[in-house]
Amino acid sequence: MTTAVAPSSSVEALRLVFGGAVLRHEVLCGDTIVYVERGRAHDVLAWLKDTPGQDFDYLTDITAVDYRDPERELELVYQLRSLARRADLRVKVPLDKAGVLDVESVWDLWKGADWLEREVYDMFGVTFAGHPDLRRILMWETYAEGYPLRKDFPLRGNFTRAEQTRQALAANPEAHYSMEELSIVEAFGELPEDVKQRLARGERGEIR
Secondary structure: OOOOOOOOOHHHHHHHHHHHHEEEEEEEOOEEEEEEOHHHHHHHHHHHHHOOOOOOOEEEEEEEEOOOOOOOOEEEEEEEEEOOOOEEEEEEEEEOOOOOOEEEOOOOOOOOHHHHHHHHHHHHOOEEEOOOOOOOOOOOOOOOOOOOOOOOOOOOOOOOHHHHHHHHHHOOHHHOOOHHHHHHHHHHHHOOHHHHHHHHOOOOOOOO
16 A cells, blocks of 8 residues: 655645745655745745755756647746755646746846746747847757747747758858857867867766
8 A cells, every 4th residue: 555645844835935826736656846936936036045944955956848738837946955855756737838937037136047948948948038148059059940849849949850950051050159169169170180080979977
């Protein structure tokens, strides 16, 4: 007989502070998942990070889930961990796919949110108000076919292969990436030849 796992104590604490902004919770495979309103998401996450006894100081991931059911909301997902307490909590923010796909950035809380939010923006079309540099990170900035991880995105894209190739070849990455990002690419040419060959072969051992 399987014993039910109790939800994280953070759930009740959140309800006491945020009331109806905590929509519901569930325990799935031992993980506690809390659903919160879009407009209070930043407040909830800040409280979880900064409140003594919660101390969710590590943002493990930000992602999103789009379901095949067109009536089901897109879910923005924050995976949090308290390093000191060795505790995890998943916070989900339901977003109406036919409405506003906009939430407040948590870059001010965790600087590691920078590229994570950019990836969700790029793949799902969720925008993050207050993000310091919100732009595509996997697709080029002028990519115009939509958001590849949305379920309404066609398997082969919205354009013909010929048009996709034309746009890819016409893209100018130097116009859309920072000097810091470009310098990483340029630095490859300054590496010793043996190191470049090892990287080209996909070796991941220590490089001195």
